[in-house]
Amino acid sequence: MPASRGFSDTFGDALLSANVPVPEGVVGPDGQPAPKRFNVYRNNVVVSLCEAMAATYPAIQNLVGEEYFTALAREFVTQHPPTSAVMLWYGGDFPSFIDAFPPLADYPYLGDVARLEWSWLVSYHSADAAPLDPAVLGSLPTEELPEARFQAHPATQLLSSLWPIHTLVEANRFSVGSNKPVDMASGEAVLVTRPDVDVALTALRAGGDVFFKALLDGEALGSAASMALEANEGFDLSENLADALKTGAFAALM
Amino acid sequence: MPTRENEPFGADHVIPARAGVGFKPEHAPEILSRVRSVSFFEVHAENYMGAGGAPHRILEAIREKYPLSLHGVGLSIGGEGPLDREHLARLKSLNQRYEPGLFSEHLAWSTHDTTFFNDLLPVPYTRETLNRVCDHIDEVQDEVGRQMLLENPSTYVAFAQSTMGEIEFIADVAKRTGCGLLLDVNNVHVSCTNHERSAADYLHDFPMELVQEIHLGGHAPDVDDLGRPLLIDAHDRKVDEQVWRLYEDVITRFGPIPTLVEWDNDVPNWPVLVEEAQAADAILSRAGSTALRKAV
Numbered sequence: 001m002p003a004s005r006g007f008s009d010t011f012g013d014a015l016l017s018a019n020v021p022v023p024e025g026v027v028g029p030d031g032q033p034a035p036k037r038f039n040v041y042r043n044n045v046v047v048s049l050c051e052a053m054a055a056t057y058p059a060i061q062n063l064v065g066e067e068y069f070t071a072l073a074r075e076f077v078t079q080h081p082p083t084s085a086v087m088l089w090y091g092g093d094f095p096s097f098i099d100a101f102p103p104l105a106d107y108p109y110l111g112d113v114a115r116l117e118w119s120w121l122v123s124y125h126s127a128d129a130a131p132l133d134p135a136v137l138g139s140l141p142t143e144e145l146p147e148a149r150f151q152a153h154p155a156t157q158l159l160s161s162l163w164p165i166h167t168l169v170e171a172n173r174f175s176v177g178s179n180k181p182v183d184m185a186s187g188e189a190v191l192v193t194r195p196d197v198d199v200a201l202t203a204l205r206a207g208g209d210v211f212f213k214a215l216l217d218g219e220a221l222g223s224a225a226s227m228a229l230e231a232n233e234g235f236d237l238s239e240n241l242a243d244a245l246k247t248g249a250f251a252a253l254m
Numbered sequence: 255m256p257t258r259e260n261e262p263f264g265a266d267h268v269i270p271a272r273a274g275v276g277f278k279p280e281h282a283p284e285i286l287s288r289v290r291s292v293s294f295f296e297v298h299a300e301n302y303m304g305a306g307g308a309p310h311r312i313l314e315a316i317r318e319k320y321p322l323s324l325h326g327v328g329l330s331i332g333g334e335g336p337l338d339r340e341h342l343a344r345l346k347s348l349n350q351r352y353e354p355g356l357f358s359e360h361l362a363w364s365t366h367d368t369t370f371f372n373d374l375l376p377v378p379y380t381r382e383t384l385n386r387v388c389d390h391i392d393e394v395q396d397e398v399g400r401q402m403l404l405e406n407p408s409t410y411v412a413f414a415q416s417t418m419g420e421i422e423f424i425a426d427v428a429k430r431t432g433c434g435l436l437l438d439v440n441n442v443h444v445s446c447t448n449h450e451r452s453a454a455d456y457l458h459d460f461p462m463e464l465v466q467e468i469h470l471g472g473h474a475p476d477v478d479d480l481g482r483p484l485l486i487d488a489h490d491r492k493v494d495e496q497v498w499r500l501y502e503d504v505i506t507r508f509g510p511i512p513t514l515v516e517w518d519n520d521v522p523n524w525p526v527l528v529e530e531a532q533a534a535d536a537i538l539s540r541a542g543s544t545a546l547r548k549a550v
Contacts, residue, residue: 085328
């Protein structure tokens with residue numbers, strides 16, 4: 001590597017910070033420095049990254065408003081620029097950035113809303129797989145059911161929150177303007193699945209968070225059901241099992 | 255080019271010397287349900303680097319019916335650091351999966367150290383950068399196992415350290431690496447306006463015999479620090495009249511070349527994009543029949 005700084009060191013340093021001067025030798029047609037021309041690049045970089053964030057986090061944008069979101073995204077993209085050329089994967093650090101962003105301390109649910117939107121995106125781009133055929137489970141002898149273990153579908157994710165994240169994402173992303181009242185005191189667990197190409201967000205029933213976490217961790221069906229029942233006496237195995245099959249959360253039995 | 259025993263897609267991979275457009279998923283229903291109105295599609299490779307899901311499902315349906323051109327926007331061929339080997343592997347895998355008729359990248363950089371800037375940034379034209387760009391293109395062609403096309407950039411600034419002209423640089427790269435060229439006529443107009451040069455002279459000097467694809471697109475007018483015209487390569491509107499004239503001159507002189515209309519921002523309805531492609535097709539057809547008459 002050359003010891004001196006190359007053109008992309010100085011150019012790159014100045015792109016993400018308006019406080020870093022335009023690099024020397026970057027000129028207009030007369031050979032003179034041309035800061036406004038350089039600013040076209042600064043603008044392209046920051047605006048395109050903010051647009052990527054807005055595309056990934058529409059519910060956050062709806063919750064905080066477009067103007068605030070743009071300012072927030074600008075803070076994020078300049079502090080956490082992409083590290084891969086695959087922009088599909090950009091922005092996964094945004095939920096923790098929101099959690100740690102002091103001006104948003106009075107809105108503690110935003111981080112988990114953002115986590116759910118990120119999970120939606122991850123699921124959307126996950127590998128294809130056929131969901132578990134209910135007949136496969138149905139064909140197991142009853143006495144073997146408690147020992148059944150499930151292989152997660154590649155698109156499946158589980159999120160549990162102290163906040164009503166499913167309701168908030170529905171209201172601010174998929175049915176904007178519905179103005180349904182949201183009970184902020186009730187937490188929600190959400191199963192994110194994509195049995196074919198469409199991502200589905202399913203709010204889980206009582207004990208479903210413990211049950212699905214156990215199954216996704218590789219616990220047998222019987223032990224996952226006991227854990228769920230212990231955590232929440234309202235847990236209903238047959239309803240939750242129906243959710244598992246209907247949502248396509250699993251790809252196969254192990 | 256190796257012949258394949260099994261043609262996995264219904265459509266041929268060879269891109270005809272007709273007009274195509276940049277593929278936008280929102281147009282997919284109309285493209286797949288209506289009669290054919292463009293001759294090929296081009297996609298940005300990076301949008302199809304996810305593992306599965308809707309993007310690949312839609313692209314497979316498009317590829318089933320149309321030839322495809324694969325256009326990378328993130329490899330950073332002009333960068334000072336080494337190429338990202340994982341990214342190269344992803345490009346190789348997309349080439350294998352979709353068998354595009356053409357595969358192209360930019361004379362630009364976008365990655366430095368660990369940061370990806372998501373923009374096509376300018377390269378100084380020196381012996382040192384020339385050697386590096388050639389090494390990178392050699393690496394791409396070796397790894398992906400096919401020829402790539404290099405696209406001329408649109409730029410807003412120049413570097414005082416440059417010791418070569420852009421055409422000399424591009425021609426040298428092509429000669430040393432055996433890569434083909436993608437001539438973006440809008441980029442020629444944008445850069446030549448921005449650097450106060452003649453676009454007609456640029457096109458006259460450009461090594462046209464190496465051009466396998468042409469890009470057309472819209473740009474946004476602005477002014478620089480001193481009020482001089484500064485054109486921004488925005489891909490957000492129709493192709494400018496002056497760009498159409500430059501394009502027609504090129505096609506009249508060199509004959510039909512596969513031509514792509516790019517419209518990436520403020521994407522219009524499908525019929526508007528088709529009109530742009532048909533305008534290019536009309537120019538290609540006229541040149542084609544003239545060439546045929548000369549040949550007869």
